[in-house]
Amino acid sequence: xxxxxxxxxxxxxxxxxxxxxxxxxxxxxxxxxxxxxxxxxxxxxxxxxxxxxxxxxxxxxxxxxxxxxxxxxxxxxxxxxxxxxxxxxxxxxxxxxxxxxxxxxxxxxxxxxxxxxxxxxxxxxxxxxxxxxxxxxxxxxxxxxxxxxxxxxxxxxxxxxxxxxxxxxxxxxxxxx
Numbered sequence: 001x002x003x004x005x006x007x008x009x010x011x012x013x014x015x016x017x018x019x020x021x022x023x024x025x026x027x028x029x030x031x032x033x034x035x036x037x038x039x040x041x042x043x044x045x046x047x048x049x050x051x052x053x054x055x056x057x058x059x060x061x062x063x064x065x066x067x068x069x070x071x072x073x074x075x076x077x078x079x080x081x082x083x084x085x086x087x088x089x090x091x092x093x094x095x096x097x098x099x100x101x102x103x104x105x106x107x108x109x110x111x112x113x114x115x116x117x118x119x120x121x122x123x124x125x126x127x128x129x130x131x132x133x134x135x136x137x138x139x140x141x142x143x144x145x146x147x148x149x150x151x152x153x154x155x156x157x158x159x160x161x162x163x164x165x166x167x168x169x170x171x172x173x174x175x176x177x
Contacts (some may be wrong), residue, residue, distance in 0.1 A: 003043050004067065006035040010102055012097050016061050017100040024053035025101045027091045029075065029113060033104040036094065037129050049089075051074040080156040081118040084109055084146045107133040112143050120161045123170070130171050138170045140164070 009032055011081050028036075031044025046068040051058060055071050057114040062069045090106035107112060107129045114126040130140065144164045148157055 003045060004047065004133050006094070008031050009047060011060075012065070012067075012080070013094075016058060019061075019083065020054065020057060020149045021099065022054055022057075024051070024058065025103075025106060026051050026053075027075070027088065027103045028094075029090055029105060029110070033110055034125055034128070036092075036104045037107060037110070038132055039125070039128050042125070046066055046070065048137060070086075072097055075113065080151060080154045081116045081160045082147050082151040084112055108139055108143050111135065111140055112147050115144065115163055116147075116160065116169055118160075118167075123167065126167065127170055135171075137168045140168060140171065148174070 001017060005047040009039060013024065015027065027050040028047070030046070030048035031042050032047060032049075032118045034044075047062060048070045048152075049072075050072055055073060059071055072078060076087075077168070087109040090109060091103035092106060093101065093103050093104040104110070110129055111126045114122040114129075131137070141164065144160070146158065151157055155172070
């Protein structure tokens with residue numbers, strides 16, 4: 001499997017859109033979003049995205065090109081912890097045509113998405129974005145609280161709160177909170 005980069009994926013999506021002549025809106029996550037945020041050394045072999053359009057057709061198109069993908073029409077549903085309200089509206093547009101729009105999550109929303117999963121790689125990714133965009137601990141805490149307020153009640157939320165606290169100590173090691 002070959003490595004993907006943001007430019008090649010956008011070109012591939014342009015081809016898909018022209019072939020299918022249907023509107024497609026994608027919000028990229030994961031490694032491709034990190035390329036946009038400036039982490040060039042982060043390699044990825046798959047496309048993680050929220051899709052508005054013919055998800056099944058896109059999945060089969062990518063599969064035919066040997067590109068693994070994790071696609072959903074609602075990434076908030078990837079975890080018990082909801083995405084912060086308004087994440088779609090805050091997404092940053094990378095490309096726009098009559099039939100294709102490609103976006104990435106706002107950096108703060110990306111951090112929350114990563115903290116919902118909380119693997120070592122997710123923590124490193126979130127730290128990179130927090131430092132690069134100088135996102136303050138208070139902003140992360142407020143966004144996490146908003147996500148929690150819009151999540152279904154579940155014991156997973158307690159773990160998410162604890163993970164956020166641990167992450168905030170990494171973002172700002174000089175606090176005693």
